[in-house]
Amino acid sequence: MTTTLARPVTAAVHLDRVGKVFGSAGSAVTALDGVDLTVEPGEFVCLLGASGCGKSTLLNLVAGLDRPSAGEITLTTSRPAVMFQEAALMPWLTASRNVELPLRLAGFGRSERRQKAAELLDLVRLSDAGRKRPHELSGGMRQRVALARALAATHRVGGDDGNALLLMDEPFAALDAITRDVLQSELLRVWRSTGTSVLFVTHDVREAVRLGQRVVLLSSRPGRVVREWHDVPSADAELLADEITADLRKVISTHAAA
Structure with missing residues (x-):
């Protein structure tokens, strides 16, 4: 139990x-x-x-x-880390900041979490989308950000x-x-x-x-x-x-x- x-x-x-x-x-x-x-x-x-x-x-x-x-x-x-059917990204945060969020909660410093977020976005082939917010991304791109965020977690x-x-x-x-x-x-x-x-x-x-x-x-x-x-x-x-x-x-x- x-x-x-x-x-x-x-x-x-x-x-x-x-x-x-x-x-x-x-x-x-x-x-x-x-x-x-x-x-x-x-x-x-x-x-x-x-x-x-x-x-x-x-x-x-x-x-x-x-x-x-x-x-x-x-x-x-x-x-x-968990990834659901819905990307559930924070709509007011950029893709990069969404990926940084679990790193921030885990206690990483600003420069390290920015570096890790950039690496993870590059891993999911969204290195050029870091400054975009969820509404500017397609459904598939949002799920890629969600994957990067889950890996960050x-x-x-x-x-x-x-x-x-x-x-x-x-x-x-x-x-x-x-x-x-x-x-x-x-x-x-x-x-x-x-x-x-x-x-x-x-x-x-x-x-x-x-x-x-x-x-x-x-x-x-x-x-x-x-x-x-x-x-x-x-x-x-x-x-x-x-x-x-x-x-x-x-x-x-x-x-x-x-």
Whole structure:
């Protein structure tokens, strides 16, 4: 029933029999039940499942935005960074100042946070947009700024920036297909260049296959891990997507028949 911070553990995050119940007595709803999941340092894991299966709930627990009702979550980072479907940038701040904000909250001095923000904007290929405010940017550009800000949030004064965890809750779902495709490629590029551990929530099978090194399928409510696919990049993408889609349909149909 706890979330702990433990440096000796090698995994970026480890969930041990994690459960989450909302409400009490007759109105109780079990969102997650006995979830075991580990994300290794530098690993990109996609968490897949139907709507309402507890994917976002699990992410909120790992982020520390809520507490599990059962089980234990162990992190090797002081606090993971979260990126949501909406960019949620501060509209009165420039792109650069939005990226600087978590660095300021972490205690970085002005010159250091400006340098780090410039580096992160360059990493997401927005080095020329630092002085623009969110309303001057396209949806895809705003999500790039949000990605840079999330990466900034993994930085700690005197900390190990290479030991970072990024939690992503369907960050590209609201974008058009072309922009989503571009940002998926950009995310992979950024991930490879930073070595950040990523736990990415999606309901899109093809997105999971394209991005993840490992794909984890949750059952319908209550969410439980029902299957995992390892070494995803080495598999035939079309065949794997068809296989995962078949399993997802079984999960949904089983829930509908219950």
